[in-house]
Amino acid sequence: MHLTRLRLAGFKSFVESTELRIEPGLTGIVGPNGCGKSNLVEALRWVMGESAARQMRASELDDVIFAGTAARPARNYAEVALALDNQDGLAPPPYRDQSVIEVVRRLPRGGASGYRINGRGARARDVKQLLADAATGARSTAIVAQGQIGAFVAAKPTERRGVLEEAA
Amino acid sequence: MHLTRLRLAGFKSFVESTELRIEPGLTGIVGPNGCGKSNLVEALRWVMGESAARQMRASELDDVIFAGTAARPARNYAEVALALDNQDGLAPPPYRDQSVIEVVRRLPRGGASGYRINGRGARARDVKQLLADAATGARSTAIVAQGQIGAFVAAKPTERRGVLEEAA
Amino acid sequence: AREKLLAAFDSVNHHFGRLFTRLFGGGEAQLRLVGHDDPLEAGLEVFACPPGKKPQALTALSGGERALTAVALLFAAFLTNPAPICVLDEVDAPLDDANVDRLCRLIEEIADEAGTRFLCITHHRLTMARMDRLYGVTMEERGVSRLVSVDLRQADSFREPSAPLRA
Amino acid sequence: AREKLLAAFDSVNHHFGRLFTRLFGGGEAQLRLVGHDDPLEAGLEVFACPPGKKPQALTALSGGERALTAVALLFAAFLTNPAPICVLDEVDAPLDDANVDRLCRLIEEIADEAGTRFLCITHHRLTMARMDRLYGVTMEERGVSRLVSVDLRQADSFREPSAPLRA
Numbered sequence: 022m023h024l025t026r027l028r029l030a031g032f033k034s035f036v037e038s039t040e041l042r043i044e045p046g047l048t049g050i051v052g053p054n055g056c057g058k059s060n061l062v063e064a065l066r067w068v069m070g071e072s073a074a075r076q077m078r079a080s081e082l083d084d085v086i087f088a089g090t091a092a093r094p095a096r097n098y099a100e101v102a103l104a105l106d107n108q109d110g111l112a113p114p115p116y117r118d119q120s121v122i123e124v125v126r127r128l129p130r131g132g133a134s135g136y137r138i139n140g141r142g143a144r145a146r147d148v149k150q151l152l153a154d155a156a157t158g159a160r161s162t163a164i165v166a167q168g169q170i171g172a173f174v175a176a177k178p179t180e181r182r183g184v185l186e187e188a189a
Numbered sequence: 190m191h192l193t194r195l196r197l198a199g200f201k202s203f204v205e206s207t208e209l210r211i212e213p214g215l216t217g218i219v220g221p222n223g224c225g226k227s228n229l230v231e232a233l234r235w236v237m238g239e240s241a242a243r244q245m246r247a248s249e250l251d252d253v254i255f256a257g258t259a260a261r262p263a264r265n266y267a268e269v270a271l272a273l274d275n276q277d278g279l280a281p282p283p284y285r286d287q288s289v290i291e292v293v294r295r296l297p298r299g300g301a302s303g304y305r306i307n308g309r310g311a312r313a314r315d316v317k318q319l320l321a322d323a324a325t326g327a328r329s330t331a332i333v334a335q336g337q338i339g340a341f342v343a344a345k346p347t348e349r350r351g352v353l354e355e356a357a
Numbered sequence: 358a359r360e361k362l363l364a365a366f367d368s369v370n371h372h373f374g375r376l377f378t379r380l381f382g383g384g385e386a387q388l389r390l391v392g393h394d395d396p397l398e399a400g401l402e403v404f405a406c407p408p409g410k411k412p413q414a415l416t417a418l419s420g421g422e423r424a425l426t427a428v429a430l431l432f433a434a435f436l437t438n439p440a441p442i443c444v445l446d447e448v449d450a451p452l453d454d455a456n457v458d459r460l461c462r463l464i465e466e467i468a469d470e471a472g473t474r475f476l477c478i479t480h481h482r483l484t485m486a487r488m489d490r491l492y493g494v495t496m497e498e499r500g501v502s503r504l505v506s507v508d509l510r511q512a513d514s515f516r517e518p519s520a521p522l523r524a
Numbered sequence: 525a526r527e528k529l530l531a532a533f534d535s536v537n538h539h540f541g542r543l544f545t546r547l548f549g550g551g552e553a554q555l556r557l558v559g560h561d562d563p564l565e566a567g568l569e570v571f572a573c574p575p576g577k578k579p580q581a582l583t584a585l586s587g588g589e590r591a592l593t594a595v596a597l598l599f600a601a602f603l604t605n606p607a608p609i610c611v612l613d614e615v616d617a618p619l620d621d622a623n624v625d626r627l628c629r630l631i632e633e634i635a636d637e638a639g640t641r642f643l644c645i646t647h648h649r650l651t652m653a654r655m656d657r658l659y660g661v662t663m664e665e666r667g668v669s670r671l672v673s674v675d676l677r678q679a680d681s682f683r684e685p686s687a688p689l690r691a
């Protein structure tokens with residue numbers, strides 16, 4: 022399984038619906054300080070089921086919803102969709118024979134997050150399971166947040182086990 | 190008072206006696222990864238009386254002494270000298286009328302650090318007092334270690350008081 | 358489960374040593390399971406020694422050396438069990454140009470060998486030049502992010518926050 | 525002692541707001557004493573709002589925005605009570621080119637106004653070009669650091685770890 026597309030609407034500074042294609046090889050993301058590059062990484066972790074606000078540089082989960090600017094009002098919900106290519110048929114049942122799997126997470130302000138997989142309601146656990154079978158996930162060591170690359174080295178031995186467990 | 194020169198011998202990767210002139214304006218320090226740039230900053234903090242090994246990326250204070258390479262043996266002591274220009278006569282007594290003040294710190298392997306100010310034995314406290322009168326010191330907020338610039342922002346309000354106290 | 362973990366350890370350790378020597382142009386590095394007899398409970402200790410230096414604690418490594426060591430470990434895990442996606446948010450920030458070049462070459466190889474798709478956020482011109490495609494994030498309207506695809510020449514003009522993208 | 529601290533607070537707060545607006549090309553920032561009625565016991569809270577954005581917690585700032593905010597605070601303290609020396613170890617690493625330029629211009633001004641001597645460790649070509657003088661640290665003999673004075677052209681060739689310095 023491969024991740025092929027990320028779509029955001031109302032998530033942090035991405036108020037308008039925005040699509041990032043994830044293609045084979047190397048995709049560079051550039052732009053000035055504060056323009057929203059790291060917000061994209063957080064959107065990916067969020068749709069994968071991240072539940073700790075601190076991991077999203079937020080004090081509470083509602084903080085990921087577009088808070089408004091001097092010229093625009095705040096939004097009432099944040100939504101991120103992640104498309105996976107399952108042409109190799111490795112997804113767990115009931116998605117095994119679907120060539121495209123879309124995971125959507127939506128959070129209304131003041132409400133609770135809801136997940137959908139290919140249009141049908143799902144729990145966070147189902148999303149995490151689906152992504153674990155694809156050898157990825159919100160806490161994957163392969164998603165390195167800004168400033169975190171040195172943290173591996175500074176961590177305690179028991180904290181580093183994660184790398185090994187993922188490799189197993 | 191101004192800092193005018195730093196001289197290292199046997200301190201971390203600076204095994205040979207090395208002199209860094211500190212002149213007015215902007216001095217850039219460049220070089221490949223791992224060549225010893227940050228070691229210079231730690232030498233400055235060390236001669237100013239830094240006593241916590243962790244602040245020097247060391248597990249114990251002896252670790253600042255040149256540990257040897259594949260081709261050279263380890264050294265038995267580390268020594269750093271810091272020269273201050275006191276032409277404005279602002280230094281506290283007994284150094285008020287000396288135009289140059291030199292602080293030296295020397296650490297023999299397995300022994301205790303010794304300080305000298307203009308050739309005469311001194312205690313760490315005397316060195317810290319002299320530098321505090323010059324509005325600087327080992328823990329000055331004006332010496333920003335690598336990766337630490339963001340720490341200001343992440344600190345708790347009580348931890349940030351240091352900036353204010355130094356400004357007072 | 359224990360055999361699986363031990364097999365993974367051997368593979369990650371093998372790749373880690375190889376990638377470290379390649380990234381540093383010499384030296385050696387290895388992993389050890391410490392703190393517990395049962396591999397399922399043990400922690401992972403990392404030993405890294407840049408070329409020509411004496412073995413030291415990891416904390417004595419420089420900023421750039423730490424980042425490279427961490428990357429070698431990360432990619433060693435990939436070669437053992439490829440992840441579909443890898444996101445690197447300005448991991449090239451502490452590196453000098455020679456190491457940025459080595460890192461990029463390694464990323465290209467991992468993308469070919471393991472099939473992992475990479476998203477690399479960077480301010481480094483050298484890294485931008487090695488990407489297969491570039492997306493720019495702009496905030497022409499203050500506080501509102503927009504994504505556009507750019508080429509290298511445009512990415513250069515990006516460095517001015519308020520500069521509109523040259524078509 | 526209390527008056528002195530309050531006077532320092534007013535001065536640092538004034539400079540902080542001014543420097544922040546200058547570094548960010550707009551927006552506003554201020555300091556507040558919090559947590560205790562007695563200024564000698566209180567903590568220092570920082571409020572920063574980049575131009576066009578809604579005020580948010582400091583943790584929501586981007587990597588580059590945090591570094592610039594911290595620099596504004598540091599230099600505000602300098603302008604209140606000049607320190608004789610300032611050492612900046614790769615503070616330009618998270619910054620884009622436009623912000624590196626703004627930072628360097630500010631450093632030049634502080635050096636003139638406050639008389640502070642700066643030591644700036646950097647890998648950034650733009651920062652190197654702004655320095656009054658450059659020292660290179662080399663490890664031609666592995667594990668042994670040597671200090672030499674260099675010009676900008678030589679600093680460029682430095683980027684290769686093993687490259688000997690061209691005279």
Ligand SMILES: Nc1ncnc2c1ncn2[C@@H]1O[C@H](COP(=O)(O)OP(=O)(O)OP(=O)(O)O)[C@@H](O)[C@H]1O
Pocket residue numbers: 032033034052053054055056057058059060061084085086087088089167494500574577580584585586587588589618
């Ligand atoms: N809920 C929200 N609504 C609107 N804007 C938000 C929200 N949360 C965060 N932001 C904005 O996003 C910006 C941070 O973006 P981000 O960290 O992605 O920048 P970046 O491109 O990574 O920059 P750098 O190069 O400095 O790392 C902040 O300035 C903040 O104002």
Ligand SMILES: Nc1ncnc2c1ncn2[C@@H]1O[C@H](COP(=O)(O)OP(=O)(O)OP(=O)(O)O)[C@@H](O)[C@H]1O
Pocket residue numbers: 200201202220221222223224225226227228229252253254255256257335407410413417418419420421422451661667
């Ligand atoms: N006691 C010691 N004896 C010999 N070498 C030492 C000692 N302590 C540290 N070192 C060496 O110093 C090196 C680190 O140097 P430093 O951190 O100053 O590099 P740097 O120039 O700042 O690099 P970067 O650009 O990556 O930040 C390490 O590789 C380490 O081997």
Ligand SMILES: [Mg+2]
Pocket residue numbers: 058059167446586587588
């Ligand atoms: Mg960022």
Ligand SMILES: [Mg+2]
Pocket residue numbers: 226227335419420421613
């Ligand atoms: Mg360094």
